Amino acid sequence: MTEPTVLSRTGGPSLPQERNVVTDIPGPESLARLERKKAFVADGVGTMLPVFIEAAGGGILRDVDGNSLIDLGSGIAVTSVGNAADSVVRRVQAQVAAFTHTCFMITPYDGYVDVCAKLAQLTPGDHAKKSALFNSGAEAVENAVKIARVATGRDAVGVFEHAYHGRTNLTMAMTSKNMPYKHGFGPFAGEVYRAPMSYPFRDGLSGEQAAARAIDVLDKQVGADNLACVVIEPILGEGGFVVPAPGFLPALAAWAADKGVVFIADEIQSGFCRTGAWFACDEEGVVPDLVTTAKGIAGGLPLAGVTGRAELMDAVHVGGLGGTYGGNPVACAAALGSIEEMETHDLAARAREIGATMHSRLTALQEQHAVIGDLRGRGAMMAIELCAPGTTDPDPARTAAVSAYCHQQGVVTLTCGTWGNVFRFLPPLSIPDALLDEGFDVVAEAFAATA
Numbered sequence: 001m002t003e004p005t006v007l008s009r010t011g012g013p014s015l016p017q018e019r020n021v022v023t024d025i026p027g028p029e030s031l032a033r034l035e036r037k038k039a040f041v042a043d044g045v046g047t048m049l050p051v052f053i054e055a056a057g058g059g060i061l062r063d064v065d066g067n068s069l070i071d072l073g074s075g076i077a078v079t080s081v082g083n084a085a086d087s088v089v090r091r092v093q094a095q096v097a098a099f100t101h102t103c104f105m106i107t108p109y110d111g112y113v114d115v116c117a118k119l120a121q122l123t124p125g126d127h128a129k130k131s132a133l134f135n136s137g138a139e140a141v142e143n144a145v146k147i148a149r150v151a152t153g154r155d156a157v158g159v160f161e162h163a164y165h166g167r168t169n170l171t172m173a174m175t176s177k178n179m180p181y182k183h184g185f186g187p188f189a190g191e192v193y194r195a196p197m198s199y200p201f202r203d204g205l206s207g208e209q210a211a212a213r214a215i216d217v218l219d220k221q222v223g224a225d226n227l228a229c230v231v232i233e234p235i236l237g238e239g240g241f242v243v244p245a246p247g248f249l250p251a252l253a254a255w256a257a258d259k260g261v262v263f264i265a266d267e268i269q270s271g272f273c274r275t276g277a278w279f280a281c282d283e284e285g286v287v288p289d290l291v292t293t294a295k296g297i298a299g300g301l302p303l304a305g306v307t308g309r310a311e312l313m314d315a316v317h318v319g320g321l322g323g324t325y326g327g328n329p330v331a332c333a334a335a336l337g338s339i340e341e342m343e344t345h346d347l348a349a350r351a352r353e354i355g356a357t358m359h360s361r362l363t364a365l366q367e368q369h370a371v372i373g374d375l376r377g378r379g380a381m382m383a384i385e386l387c388a389p390g391t392t393d394p395d396p397a398r399t400a401a402v403s404a405y406c407h408q409q410g411v412v413t414l415t416c417g418t419w420g421n422v423f424r425f426l427p428p429l430s431i432p433d434a435l436l437d438e439g440f441d442v443v444a445e446a447f448a449a450t451a
């Protein structure tokens with residue numbers, strides 16, 4: 001049990017791409033390990049599907065009981081290039097053998113600068129851009145707010161209903177949902193104000209109408225002159241993959257530009273080819289002042305970034321941004337490997353193909369099951385929202401039942417949404433077509449079996 005698993009031999013793209021369920025899920029070996037987890041890991045760190053993984057790659061997660069599961073979640077939008085992808089493994093192995101850490105704030109190295117150069121090239125807009133690197137998405141969001149505050153000399157932060165920005169004190173304040181992210185953890189950071197989000201399924205508003213509603217709240221209840229920034233996920237992540245109505249983001253960005261409010265796009269879940277473009281903002285022609293990235297950027301290693309207008313990024317005094325591990329050389333090597341995979345294999349195009357398959361499978365399912373109230377998303381970031389038929393009353397019980405069935409059959413599905421009634425599909429972009437199809441066969445079976 002304590003032997004390290006060598007992924008280069010057993011995982012990565014060479015792992016057989018077949019679903020194979022040979023025990024109950026979780027199986028006996030996973031159950032034994034779960035007992036150890038219970039003994040040594042804090043209960044607050046939950047696990048959705050307690051199968052212990054020993055190898056992964058392509059579209060498969062293989063557990064310690066020998067079950068091969070279809071991965072429709074990518075560890076929450078992280079392993080977009082697939083687990084142990086070739087370029088990631090090659091570059092990480094070379095880097096780890098060369099040196100593992102110097103602290104970029106002490107003595108720099110190329111990998112950090114190379115990642116920042118790539119971020120300048122790939123993020124929306126062709127203006128001069130600079131970046132700073134961090135360890136987690138929450139840390140990137142916190143730092144984006146710090147930069148906006150220094151640059152504007154203002155305090156207030158505008159955020160949106162159903163938003164998720166992380167679990168640190170400031171990002172908890174910015175996150176919308178109480179349970180499990182915030183409950184009992186207050187008091188939270190101040191000067192955070194929440195505006196209504198565009199949620200077409202629930203509000204029926206056009207993008208322009210929804211933007212006018214949000215701007216009215218920010219203008220009247222906060223005052224544009226007090227706002228350092230607005231922070232928005234261009235497609236909501238944890239909040240339910242809500243795609244705002246067309247025109248919402250451009251109207252909000254135009255208002256922010258007019259008022260000198262820094263427009264921050266949190267692309268931590270939606271970025272790096274997930275939606276079929278490098279970034280979700282690209283689709284609407286929105287050019288944010290600052291962009292936060294993490295998750296898919298580094299193929300599973302912890303790395304995050306804030307990228308933005310050079311003059312904004314440079315507003316902060318020397319030494320004001322950083323952290324011991326931010327932009328760690330191994331994580332940077334992984335990011336350069338991931339970006340290489342995305343560019344070489346045109347993974348944005350692959351995300352659009354996967355999106356087309358998922359959309360047609362889910363449309364067929366929606367026609368058969370009235371409980372599927374809404375189908376939405378973009379590219380390989382797609383979701384269905386389950387509600388009592390013909391209403392917008394959330395149905396989290398059915399969502400849980402369908403989910404449990406999928407897990408039992410060896411398909412890793414994720415749920416999300418303010419009411420826990422949304423299935424989100426985020427397969428690795430390395431998943432073969434046959435496996436994707438089989439995954440959705442099981443999802444269809446799950447709806448039929450729980451009807």
Ligand SMILES: Cc1ncc(COP(=O)(O)O)c(C=O)c1O
Nearest residue numbers: 136137138164165166237268269
């Ligand atoms: C949009 C968004 N922002 C921020 C975060 C926080 O990222 P991390 O968990 O790496 O701190 C997440 C994580 O799910 C996210 O989806």
